[in-house]
Every structure is written in C-alpha cells, then in structure tokens.
Amino acid sequence: MPLSYNWQRTKNVPYNLFGNKMLNRVLFQRMDNSPLIIFRIFFGILISLESFGAIATGWVKRNLIDPTHFFPFIDFEWLHPIPGNGMYYYFVIMGILGICIALGLKYRVSMIAFTFMWSATYLMQKTAYNNHYYLLILISLLMCFFPAHRSRSVDVKLNPTLEANSMFAYVKWFIVLQLLIVYTYASIAKMYGDWLDFSMIKVLMQPRKDYWLVGELLQQLWVHKIIGVAGIVFDLLIIPALLYKKTRKTAFILSIFFHLFNSIVFQIGIFPYLALAFSVFFFDPETIRSIFFKSKTPYVPTVLSSPNYRNGLLMVAGLYFLFQVLLPVRHYIIEDDVLWTEEGHRMSWRMMLRSRTGKGNFMAIDEHTNEIYRIDPKNYLTKAQLRKVYSYPDFAWQFAQYIKNNFKKDNKDVAIFLKNSEISINGKPYKPFIDPKTNLAKERWKPFKHHTWILPSNP
Incomplete structure (x- = not known):
C-alpha cells in the first residue's frame, strides 16, 4: 500500500481512472498539517494513559491475568495472554509506545507496533468488549499511514529533511468519514423500542443512583427523556454540525x-x-496552527497536484470504507433480532443498547457410557465471564468447546448441553434462549449466519 508521502510537487492529473478535478480538489489539495500534528500528540498521550491506566485500575489483572480460561474472538484462539505477569510488561510497552508517538520518536515504527499490540489485546479476550477499543484499532491503523511526524517531532530533530508544513487533504477527510460512519450507525442503532420508550436509559442509570450529588437526579424520567433524545440527535448531527462553519x-x-x-x-x-481530540480536524488549519504552534511556518497554498500513488490510494481507501459501511449492517441479513441473538452486534457501533442477564445449567454426557456430568462454570470462570457465558450465545458455544476439550484429555467424548437456558434483556422477564436439545460440542460457529439453536425471540 504505497501511502508514504512524496513531498515534491507531482504532475497534475485532472482526469483519470477515479474521477475529475473535483475529487482532486477535495482529497489532494494541500493544507496546513497542524491538525494532524496536534492530533498525533493528543493521540499518543491518550493511548499511553489508556495503557498505564489499564494496569492502575486493575483492568489488566481482571481480564488478562486472573482468568484461567479466556474467550478470544472466534478463530483467534491461537492468541493467548502472556503467562504470569507478562501482560503488565506488555501494557507498559504500549504505554511507552504512546509516549514515543506523542513525541514523534521513531513514529512510524512506534505506531505500527502499537497497532499490532492493541489489536492482539482486543482479539485475545472479549469479556471486556468495548466498541471504543475497536475504534482505537481503526484510528491506529489509519495513523500508521499518515505523515504525523513531519513537524514538531523528535524524528524531524534527528532528520530535518523530513520536516513539512502541509499534508494532503485526504488525511482530514478519511478521519471525518470514519467518524461519520461511527456516529451515524450509533444514532440509527438507538432508534429501537427500549431506547425510544426510555426504559434502556433507566437500566443504564440504575447502577449510578449512588453517585454523589447527581445520583438521584439521574433516576428521574425527565432526565431519561433528555438523555435518550440527545443521544440520538447528537450522534446523528454532530459531524455535519462540526463541518458547517456557522x-x-x-x-x-x-x-x-x-x-x-x-x-x-x-x-x-x-x-x-x-x-x-478529533475536533481539530474540523476547524480551519490556520486556527489550529495559531493556537498550538504559533512559531510554526504557515502553509502557503500552491498549484493543485496529485501524488503518483493517487489511484492506488483511492482503490484501497474505497475498499476500506466499503467494508466499514457494510460490516455494521450485516445483522440485517441474519435471521431474528440482533438485540436477542447478538449475531452481528460487535463492530457495528451498537453502543449502550442492552443489558443482558442469563441463567442455565451446563451438562456433559459421555457419548459411550451415557454417564452424566454436571458442569459448574464457577470452577472455570471469573464473575465477569460467568455473566457472559449464560447470556451470550458465542460465549456459551466457546465454553462448550472448552469443556469438550477438557474431557478429551481424559479420553472421553462428551456431548454438551445447556439446559434451562433463559435470558433477560433490559430488565424484562426471562425467556428461553438456548435449545436444550442441542449438543453445543458438535455445532460449528458460522459468523455470518443464524444459529438455529438460539431459540426465536418471538416463538
């Protein structure tokens, strides 16, 4: 992917495979790179705080050290946390990489290393899944290719020939488009019954009733109505409103x-x-320069020109954003309601939409002797994992595979069933969830298809 910058003016390409002068003007005009430079600094500081904070708050211990069994993303079972205290060192390294990114020290290497390490952390466990962790992967990936070290960086101090005061406008527009996708889908996802009648807001606020000063206020219906409406409207309009100068x-x-x-x-x-921090891409670059880099040389616009990698960039970027647009709507081609099945929920910007609780009994039956074994997940899982394994179908399926493999170590072939499976969504009455007659040990996981052993939401 030839996205490294050629800072020499290239031949003007008004018409070609991917469009005309308008596309060139929007994506390939040069602009002051101050927004990208200050964003690099903010970004590096924030990911460093995220990494060190994960250690300080006990997140690393709870999710990557204490568990004896992990729930990685399906097909990424080969990714394992480093044993012992290894994940502490892992996150310290990511924190240091964040500092290097903020300083612009070996920026490209630091950015690529952080992206790989953060992506691995995301994929090796999903008990503490968060849409924001996925967004951080995407932004980190984009930042790997952006020339964010061309000014106010240690790299420039060490090699002054790297310095530049401009960038192609596509850097800004790629960030804006990524954010537009995230916020738009987040808004659309909220347009469903439990959000529109504000019952989901009530569920979200109940654990916060003991908050100092505002706890009781957050339990009021009128507050729930404001939060519910504001959540939809803000997500839907914030990007257009930031783009519009007035x-x-x-x-x-x-x-x-x-x-x-x-x-x-x-x-x-x-x-x-x-x-x-993303807001810096919406303000006039000269405004950003005058606020954060008063001594930085202003950029003087030159003749419009396109880089020699223009067509390749547009092809790769087009495929990337097509994927970003299609992935969040995959649940529409999967049978039943994603709120019930969870199939297609992750990586779809469906944020703070549901609260799930479940119950049931795991049972293993020896396929040769018919001997019955009662499986108590408490013997294998943490409290956070227990909450997931009864209420999320992929967790239940993965746990069944884990139990099956444990029995195989003793040369026993077993069938795994989840009996009396019921879940409650958003505080509503419990309803049957997993088919008690299905041998989960023999089922295959199909990431883009409905699993018929998930009972219908409306039988």
Missing part, C-alpha cells in the same frame, strides 16, 4: 458537555477525550 463552535461546545457527561457518568476510559 454551527461549528456551538457543536464543539455541546460536544465538550456531551463527552464530559459520558466520561463522568459512564466512566468509559479515553474515548470521550479522544472524541474531543
């Missing part, structure tokens, strides 16, 4: 309030601050 400042102020509210009430890590 509404930009107001949208930014509302964005600060919205994301600080989420940070305080929901305690969702660095995402609210990362979302605010």
Whole structure:
C-alpha cells in the first residue's frame, strides 16, 4: 500500500481512472498539517494513559491475568495472554509506545507496533468488549499511514529533511468519514423500542443512583427523556454540525458537555477525550496552527497536484470504507433480532443498547457410557465471564468447546448441553434462549449466519 508521502510537487492529473478535478480538489489539495500534528500528540498521550491506566485500575489483572480460561474472538484462539505477569510488561510497552508517538520518536515504527499490540489485546479476550477499543484499532491503523511526524517531532530533530508544513487533504477527510460512519450507525442503532420508550436509559442509570450529588437526579424520567433524545440527535448531527462553519463552535461546545457527561457518568476510559481530540480536524488549519504552534511556518497554498500513488490510494481507501459501511449492517441479513441473538452486534457501533442477564445449567454426557456430568462454570470462570457465558450465545458455544476439550484429555467424548437456558434483556422477564436439545460440542460457529439453536425471540 504505497501511502508514504512524496513531498515534491507531482504532475497534475485532472482526469483519470477515479474521477475529475473535483475529487482532486477535495482529497489532494494541500493544507496546513497542524491538525494532524496536534492530533498525533493528543493521540499518543491518550493511548499511553489508556495503557498505564489499564494496569492502575486493575483492568489488566481482571481480564488478562486472573482468568484461567479466556474467550478470544472466534478463530483467534491461537492468541493467548502472556503467562504470569507478562501482560503488565506488555501494557507498559504500549504505554511507552504512546509516549514515543506523542513525541514523534521513531513514529512510524512506534505506531505500527502499537497497532499490532492493541489489536492482539482486543482479539485475545472479549469479556471486556468495548466498541471504543475497536475504534482505537481503526484510528491506529489509519495513523500508521499518515505523515504525523513531519513537524514538531523528535524524528524531524534527528532528520530535518523530513520536516513539512502541509499534508494532503485526504488525511482530514478519511478521519471525518470514519467518524461519520461511527456516529451515524450509533444514532440509527438507538432508534429501537427500549431506547425510544426510555426504559434502556433507566437500566443504564440504575447502577449510578449512588453517585454523589447527581445520583438521584439521574433516576428521574425527565432526565431519561433528555438523555435518550440527545443521544440520538447528537450522534446523528454532530459531524455535519462540526463541518458547517456557522454551527461549528456551538457543536464543539455541546460536544465538550456531551463527552464530559459520558466520561463522568459512564466512566468509559479515553474515548470521550479522544472524541474531543478529533475536533481539530474540523476547524480551519490556520486556527489550529495559531493556537498550538504559533512559531510554526504557515502553509502557503500552491498549484493543485496529485501524488503518483493517487489511484492506488483511492482503490484501497474505497475498499476500506466499503467494508466499514457494510460490516455494521450485516445483522440485517441474519435471521431474528440482533438485540436477542447478538449475531452481528460487535463492530457495528451498537453502543449502550442492552443489558443482558442469563441463567442455565451446563451438562456433559459421555457419548459411550451415557454417564452424566454436571458442569459448574464457577470452577472455570471469573464473575465477569460467568455473566457472559449464560447470556451470550458465542460465549456459551466457546465454553462448550472448552469443556469438550477438557474431557478429551481424559479420553472421553462428551456431548454438551445447556439446559434451562433463559435470558433477560433490559430488565424484562426471562425467556428461553438456548435449545436444550442441542449438543453445543458438535455445532460449528458460522459468523455470518443464524444459529438455529438460539431459540426465536418471538416463538
């Protein structure tokens, strides 16, 4: 993927395989690179805080050290946490890489290394799944190819020939398009019954009733209505409002309030601050330069030109964003309601939409002797994993495979059943969930198809 920058002016290409002058003007005009430079600094600081914070808050211990069994993304079972205290060192390295990124020290190597390490962490366990972790992978991937080290970096200090005060506009528009996809799908996903009648907001706020000063306020119906409507409207309109000059400042102020509210009430890590950091791409580059880099040489526009990798970039970028647009809607081609089945939920920007609890009994039956074994998941799993294994079908399936393989070590072939399986979604009455007659040990997982052993949501 030839995305490295050629800083010499290239031949003007007004018409070619991928369009005309308009496309060139939008994506390949040069602009001041101050937004990208300051975003690199913010980004590096935030991912460093995320990495060190995961250690300080016990997240690493709870999810990557204490468990004796892990639930990786299906087909990534070969990814395992480093034994012992290895994951502490792993996250320290990621924290250091974040500092290097902020400083622009060996930027490209640091960015690529962090992307691989963070992606591996994401894939090796999903008990603590968060949409924001997935977004961090995508932004990190894009940043690997962006020239964010061309100014105000140690790399430039060591090699002054790297320095530049401009970038192609596609850097900005790729970030904007990625955010537009995220926020738009997040808004659309909220347009369903439990959000529109505000019952889901009530579920979200109940654990926060003991919050100092605002706990009782957050239990009020009128507050739930404001939060519910604001969640849909904000996600749907914030990107267009930031792009439109007349509404930009107001949208930014509302964005600060919205994301600080989420940070305080929901305690969702660095995402609210990362979302605010993205704002630098919406303001005029000269404004960003004058605020953060007063001594930086202003960029003077030159003749419009396209880089020699233009067509290749557009082809790869087109495929990337097509994937980003299609993946979140895959649940529409899968039978039944994704809120019930969870099939197609992850990586679809379906944020804070449901609360699931489940119960049931795992049973293993020796296929040769018919001997019955009662399986108590408490003997294998942490409390967080227990909550998932009864209420999420992929967790139940993976646990069945794990139990089957354990019996195989003793040369026993067993069938695994989940009896009396029931789940409650958003505090509603329990309903039967997993077919008790299905041998989960023999079922295959189909990532883009419905699993018939998940009982219908409306039988």
